[in-house]
Amino acid sequence: MIPISKPMIGDEEINEVINVLKSGQIAQGPMVEKFEKKFAKYVGTKYAVATSSGTTALHLSLLAIGINKGDEVITTPFTFSATSNSILYVGAKPVFVDIDLRTYNIDPNKIEEAITDKTKAIIPVHLYGHPADMDPILEIAEEYSLYVIEDAAQAHGAIYKGSKVGTFGDAACFSFYPTKNITTGEGGMVTTNNKKLAEKIKILRNHGEVERYNQIMLGYNFRMTDVEAAIGIHQLKKLDKFNEIRIKNAKYLTEHLEKLDIITPEEVGNVKHVYHQYTIRVPKRDRWVKCFEKEGINVGIYYPRPVYKQEFYRKMGYKCKCVNAEKASKEVLSLPVHPALTENDLDKIVEVSKDCSKLI
Ligand SMILES: Cc1ncc(COP(=O)(O)O)c(C=O)c1O
CATH class of the missing domain: 3.90.1150.10 (Aspartate Aminotransferase, domain 1)
Incomplete structure (x- = not known):
């Protein structure tokens, strides 16, 4: 059987995982930080924050931006349901806008008619690895003061008009599930140029703690492990x-x-x-x-x-x-x-x- 997907794990990943296992530091630690720095550099953003999955990356981005109960978020209905589920997690309402049949991505021409006074953000998805048409999306977002969160779960390394996806929105979310272009087993990443947002996402992924046992908001355990990051560092090189x-x-x-x-x-x-x-x-x-x-x-x-x-x-x-x-x-x-x-x-x-x- 020729499989529809296959993770490509080499000796580099295996040896690095063994090193991490032997080090005793197997939950979030220095490997996660190293992976974040390398990922931000690769995508071309100032910051990257690793999470436990692409879904938690989306959830944390929406939370950190401040999307709330009663808010509406425009997105595509032709996606994995994690995209819209994350909107529901924060109490907001997904508003679905049709796609362009050539790219299977949200059709920017149909976004404006879906905007109401409750609309707070747009989540375009770069489906199948084809970038969404970001210029008109960003123009609409600018005009109506909406946030943009890219769902780049399927598009590591994709480029739109010379820049990598993950650099366009207020935040962008990647997935490292085994079927994706690179994997960490389970895992996700948020990229952003906004320092405050990156810091807030780091706090939210760790129970809302700014330091050990000093909690300032309701957070979650959405951390990546060093074992996963060890795989990711080598996958990124490839x-x-x-x-x-x-x-x-x-x-x-x-x-x-x-x-x-x-x-x-x-x-x-x-x-x-x-x-x-x-x-x-x-x-x-x-x-x-x-x-x-x-x-x-x-x-x-x-x-x-x-x-x-x-x-x-x-x-x-x-x-x-x-x-x-x-x-x-x-x-x-x-x-x-x-x-x-x-x-x-x-x-x-x-x-x-x-x-x-x-x-x-
Ligand atoms: C478009 C899209 N968004 C979000 C996700 C969620 O990522 P994960 O499976 O890492 O939670 C996926 C992954 O399947 C996806 O394809």
Whole structure:
């Protein structure tokens, strides 16, 4: 079976983890601080704060910015539900805005009509590794005095108009879950240029303590461990290489698949897409899934329904006239694109795609 994702863990990560385990300092400590410094430098922000996951990075960013009960936060419904769940955690209301079908990211042209006097922030998601169209989003945010938090969980190293994602918003959140472009097992990171925000997030991730047993606000235990950071430090060194292989794999797939009756991924604008997912759109998707799986190719559907159609959200009354998100959720299909693929794997994916397209 060719898997849809595969973490790439080398001897460097393994040896560093052994060093940390032998050191006796295995919870948050010097490795986390080192990882934060290196990550901030890589992304190009002044600060980076490590957390226990991408979800807690989003939760802490919203808390630190001061998003509250009764506030509204605009986001995309075509994302993993962690994006909108984090808005609910702080008591605020997610407001869903439809996507651009070329990039699967929030459509900036539709944001303004969703703004009310309760709107406090926008969370664009750089889905599949393709940067969201940040310029118009930042313009709207400026005009209406809204905060911007980038959900960069799927886009480590992606570039929009010359700058890395993670540098645009008041804060940006990354995930290091094993399927992501780099991993720490579980883990997350907030990047920001705002010193006060970074300091507040550090306090909030550690029970609201400014120093040991001196608590000034309600906080959480959302810390990263030194074991995770040890993995992250070495993964980060390999990120650009991993991304180049993803891009090369994506190019190969597009070259060979674009003549079939499918829609291959687009790169829109001056962007570097880092292909967290290589996502095509196909008619009769169920048949394609069966066809790939029968031939030993593991494919993914990200996501089979927009967030507001999840039972939990539906029951709360969430709705959206999001025709593009609905269309995408019925047609998207992600093929393996990760750096562990061999040339044989890529050839097999192409051949099976051609065979499947004849059968369907
Ligand atoms: C778009 C998006 N946002 C947030 C998250 C949450 O990250 P984590 O799984 O590290 O909590 C994910 C990860 O799956 C994601 O894909």
